[in-house]
Amino acid sequence: MVQAKPLNDKTASESNQIIQFNHPVKYRTSEWYTGHGEIVASGDNRSFEVSASYNLKATVKLVNDILSPENPTLAEIYSSLGRCVAIVDLTIDELYGEAIRKYFEYHEISLELYPCRAWESDKTPATVNKILSYLGKDGSDVSRNEPVLVMGGGVLSDVAGLACALQHRRTPYVMIGTTVIAAIDAGPSPRTCTNGSQFKNSMGVYHPPVLTLVDRTFFRTLETGHVRHGMSEIIKMAVTDDPVLFELMEQYGARLVETHFATLGGDAELSEIADEVIYRALFSYMKHEGTNMFETYQDRPHAYGHTWSPRFEPAAKLMHGHAVSIGMAFGASLATEMGWLSAEDRDRIISLCTSMGLSVYHSILEDMDIMLEGQKNMRRKRGEGGLWAPLPTTIGECDYAQEVSSGLLEKAVQHHKEICVSLPSGGEGKEMYLSDLGLA
Ligand SMILES: NC(=O)c1ccc[n+]([C@@H]2O[C@H](COP(=O)([O-])OP(=O)(O)OC[C@H]3O[C@@H](n4cnc5c(N)ncnc54)[C@H](O)[C@@H]3O)[C@@H](O)[C@H]2O)c1
Structure with missing residues (x-):
């Protein structure tokens, strides 16, 4: 409703004039998003201030067997649109392409599918450009009100x-994460990105999927190494936010890796546990991340394990989950060094990681140039107000370190090394390195 007198009205110079734009919408650009704005004039015909807010809604659902023709979930979204434009990880197209095509045929929905190779080495602006060409005029010419279906792992998401x-400055998408990482973390995450030349995930925007569908039946075809590294993102939420999840992981984590979240072996009880673990990890993640869609504050528990690792992960060519588990285990040692965490809880965190074959140590931690550079990069990324490194204070809670001096960092690395070299694995995990081309 416009409640304004003309700006040159005499009485307007005596008090501020507020013109609000929250009237009933005549035509919305996209049914997926809402927003409103306000303009406040100073009243002297010389200045005014505009503020606008944008409302994002992100739904997350656990739905198993999503490609079964009887499952209505996708049909309910795409029937009314008359088609589905899908960007699908090349491996998923090879493994599930027939099932995807059959599903849409069964529901008489036309499908335009772009298979996209999405290795870590493909996480580049060039891949983003290729997808943009497909979404644009010369490709599927997607509408701004048409949610693109994205199916794949964390790189593709x-x-x-x-x-x-980037397409139309914001086109909605529905995400089906087909790896553990994409299902519970990268998929629902508002943080879309591509890698920079040295620092991971350095370019991107906040754009969460409007709907995230989590179907763990996709995990049966994952390589076990990919299931394993996904566990790190669950452990980070367990350590910082959910002690029940931590205990579930202590009890069932190794079996969940072995059975690919109960998709191999048909254990009904473990199936229920698998759903509970996924739900808890997702809820805990979205409780913090989903309510902070634009990262406007930095007390973010899910950044545990992600302070130094974005710098050393590409340098050591580690799989993401192993870099995170090394970051978490080191963070636990640092927290103990700082008097924040008991040695007993530190050891529980380290043994939970090793029980699943995750790495807890790499000699790259001893490279202080890399560690300090990572810290500097992270300060910048987190707004220079402090380091804001989440560190555990007990199982299920964390606090944030603002300063970690080079002396403390070096001392904590040395102690961490001493703890890890005595482990049977020496701190190394199983299949800890990237098997694709890696980053140059
Ligand atoms: N945006 C975020 O908030 C966020 C959070 C966590 C991780 N990430 C990013 O996610 C990436 C890691 O994700 P990832 O582990 O999913 O890796 P990925 O996307 O590289 O997938 C791993 C491999 O599995 C294949 N694959 C995918 N689904 C499959 C299936 N169901 N069966 C068989 N093979 C399958 C893929 O083709 C790929 O070769 C990293 O780049 C990391 O930076 C982003």
């Missing part, structure tokens, strides 16, 4: 999410 953010 990052680059395709970014392409959707």
Whole structure:
């Protein structure tokens, strides 16, 4: 409702004039988003201030067997649109392409599918550009009100999410994460991105999927190494936010890796546990991350394990989950060094990681140039107000370190090394390195 007198009205110079734009909307650009704005004039015909807010809604659902023709979930979204434009990880197209095509045929919905190779080495602006060409005029010419279906792992969710953010300046997308990481973390995440030359995930925008569908039946075809590294993102939420999840992981984590979240072996009880673990990890993640869609504050528990690792992960060519588990285990040692965490809780965190074959140590931690550079990069990324490194204070809670001096960092690395070299694995995890081309 416009409640304004003309700006040159005499009485307007005596008090501020507020013109609000929150009237009933005549035509919304996209049914997926809402927003409103306000303009406040100073009243002297010389200045005014505009503020606007944008409302994002992100729904997350656990739905198993999503490609079964009887499952209505996808049909309910795409029937009314008459088609589905999908960006699908090349491996998923090879493994599930027939099932995807059959599903849409069964529901008489036309499908336009772009298979996209999405290795870590493909997480580049060039891949984002390729997807943009497909979404644009010369490709599927997607509408701004048409949610693109994205199916794949964390690499695809990052680059395709970014392409959707850039297409028409914001095109909605529905995410089906087909790896553990994409299902519980990268998929629902608002942080879309591509890698920079040295620092991971350094370019991107906040653009969460409007709907995240989590179907763990996809995990049965994952390589076990990919299931394992996904566990790190669950452990980070367990350590910082959910002690019940931590205990579930202590009890069932190794079996969940072995059975690919109960998709191999048909154990009904473990199936229920698998759903509970996924739900808890997702809820805990979205409780913090989903309510902070634009990262406007930095007390973010899910950044545990992600302070130094974005710098050393590409340098050591580690799989993401192993870099995170090394970051978490080191963070636990640092927290003990600082008097924040008991040695007993530190050891519980380290043994939970090792029980699943995750890495807890790499000699790259001893490279102080890399560690300090990572810290500097992270300060900048987190707004220079402090380091804001989440560190555990007990199982299920964390606090944030603002300063970690080079002396403390070096001492904590040395102590951490001493703890880890005595482990049977020496701190190394199983299949800890990237098997694709890695980053140069
Ligand atoms: N945006 C975020 O908030 C966020 C959070 C966590 C991780 N990430 C990013 O996610 C990436 C890691 O994700 P990832 O572990 O999913 O890796 P990934 O996307 O590289 O997938 C791993 C491999 O599994 C294949 N694959 C995918 N689904 C499969 C299935 N169901 N069966 C068989 N093979 C399958 C893929 O083709 C790929 O080769 C990293 O780049 C990391 O930076 C982003």
